[in-house]
Amino acid sequence: MPPLDSDPTVLAGPEHSASQLTVGGGYVHWISVEDSSLRRVPVRGGAVERVATSVHACAADGGDVYCAARGTGSPLGGDVVIRLRGSGATTLPGVVLSGEVTALLVRADALYGVAYRFREAAEVFVVPKAGGTPRTLFVTVEPGPIAVDDTHLYYAPASIQRVPLAGGVAETLHPGFIPYPTSTLAVTRDRVVFVSRASLTATWPSVWSVPKTGGAALEIARPHQQGTSAHGPFARALLGVGDRVWFSSDEGGLWWVPADGSGSPVQRAGKYKEPSFNGGYIPRPPSIALADGQLFWSTERGAVLALAP
16 A cells, blocks of 8 residues: 555546546546536546547446436437447447436446436436346435445435345335435445434534444544544545445545444545635535556546555
């Protein structure tokens, strides 16, 4: 591992407005919040390229990148899924979603995602990577983050839920949480991890975990009490690796902590020195990804950072 407080490598500046990082084919891909374009940069650094437009969500699998984008002539008015491979693009046959895709991930031979019809319903779906009719796993009023392991999909619209990948009844693992300002979700070997305020009156969020089988929620990190500034950082994006959870902070730092709460948070990358802006800025939804032992994450202002293995 790199030394404590090592400086991250900046792969792309905040002008690229990065969100939804995913890594594949030797590139870090993301969606630019500014224009909904899919952009990429080599994992070791280089020029940033635009490779697709009108993209709502993305996920990589090896050299393939799957993008959810607005379909043309869709009877449902929802997204389709496009697979980018090399310089070619193919629309997956039969995949028409019920709304705009807010989250997408890939595992084994399937794509999992959330399709949201504004003020109507949010549908968690699964579809084969080769295409076909999407199958609904869960329906709720609002969209939320998803995570998946070998047996279940985990979903957090307002409570922590899980549903078998083969289909079945959803279980509630934690009855409610208070996101700040957006919710994030990850799974480790035995636990589900999320960011939440402890109560409606709490100012800063903490990192919490709950057993995959359900039970009491455990506060595992208070990053706002670990920093050197007046209030310290707070957690923004999560990634489960083995029994650890990695999280980025709003200050651009990178930390990890045991998911079961058996240790204190460890900082592995120092605060990212954001360039000066005239006036305010709109926070971007940060994200974090891992590939070949290298960690990548985005900041609130949309920069893309990397930490060498």
